[in-house]
Amino acid sequence: MRSWFITGANRGIGLEIARSALTAGDRVVAASRKPEDAAAALGGSGDRLLAVPLDVTNADQAQEAVKAAVAAFGRIDVLVNNAGFAQIGPFEAISHEQIQRQFDTNVFGTFHVTRAALPILRAQRSGHIFTISSLVGLVGFGNSSLYCATKFALEGWSESIGQELAEFGIKVTLLEPGQFRTDFLDQTSVKFSGLGIDDYKAGSEAHKAALAGFNHHQQGDPSKIGKVILAILDAEETPVRVAVGSDALATLQARGDTFHAQADAWRALSLSTDFPSA
Template sequence: MSKVLFLTGAGRGLGTDIARAALAAGHRVVATGRRPAGVIEALGGEQDNLLVTALDITDPDSAQAAVGAAVAKFGRIDVLVNNAANFHAGYFEEISPAQMRRQIETNLFGPMNVTRAVLPVMREQRSGHVLTISSIAGLIGQEFCVAYAAAKFGVEGWMESLRFDVAPYGIRTTIVEPGFFRTELLVDASTTWAELSVDDYAERTAETKAVWQGMNGRQAGDPAKLAAALLKVTAMEEPPVRFVAGADAIQGAESKARELLAQVDASRELGGDLAHDDVPTA
């Protein structure tokens, strides 16, 4: 069945692969980006089932305008794919407060802005699916990723809670946790390095930055295959609350689950009996 997909960050990387796959499958696609001309070029030109419109996800008014254009063109929005993101890399003390705020503004408040604009449309329809691209870094803290992980951990909590808000209106939510895919997240247009310098971190920063730069274009995951898998998720009558994508992400999530259970068990003696004395024990 043909659906209307509203997609952020469609001009490059995974967003372009999702848009291409959706169009090839016969869906109608609202492909958004800061530079509409770049989106049209990436997708091979204008098409009947394609609406390209400008969107700065950090601007709520821009989000409202893009959603209005989508509804004017296609009459509805069945699936929102919050894909647009960037990456601020570095150690916490070397990432400036302004950089930290910009990372969270884009990667957390950005998808919130777009979702806030889309949800009234979905509520009126009494149907919809909000799919937000998080990361395995939204589940597992990693070295050199404090800003990115902080934003993505926020995405996880927001999305996991949002599902309870919107479920009564026929709206489903899915958190996508990809591992390392050969997208454009590590290119200069998407990656910002820490702008501060602390002597104690200097050697580690140089070495770690070189490792991250060396990964670009060598990641194992195929974004075209991820795009195809995401379309299968959007076709499900009961889509998963969480979709862990990629063998590396699945392995990491399994390890994190075991680690959490071990930490819970280790907390029982000290943390299991902290209620008031007048509260009956279970």
């Protein structure tokens, strides 16, 4: 029986991952700002579920949540960094406070939780860290530059710590979900730019309307993401990143093709900066 620690577990993807882990017979620490919602949604799991309060932007609270997890279950086998939100709007029209909040949650929040859990995983000489990135961590999108920036940051961080932690038996994987049918684009989750700049108004309003029309019609089924994690846990090889959803897979493949094409197109110029071969 594995012990999971999942952030943002009271709704959306985090909740569905928790549900899949419990269905598999494992134990789950469901950490979120509204633990009562997680407990209500995941009721019937008995002593295999522990719902704990966690605002990931609070480093001290992350430490306390991890301590509670170890006190209840003795270990952490699977850490899922899921908590986050999307700050939408053109870069110039997003306030400093909004930028700070976006990074505090998506990036530094992930760092807080992982730093709290790593001493436990190292002592065990085992564990698997999953960080929920996005297809916007693979390719940039206009009107989403800050959200993309946080996911790009998590991409480099996760890939790097995977190399640092391998000697301790700790595995690290990025999940790259595409568009999934959750409340992620609801007004309670997504945030829009707060600075009114006329030059961006038409484009911003069109993008906002497009998101509203797309909301709750996404192709991805969030109840299936937990099964992806379970399959990776049982796999012989540990992937650095896995696309989740047909749109994410297409994005990942196209990104690779673009890198190859641009490298070939600029090959001569790239090579021109080396010292001549002896």
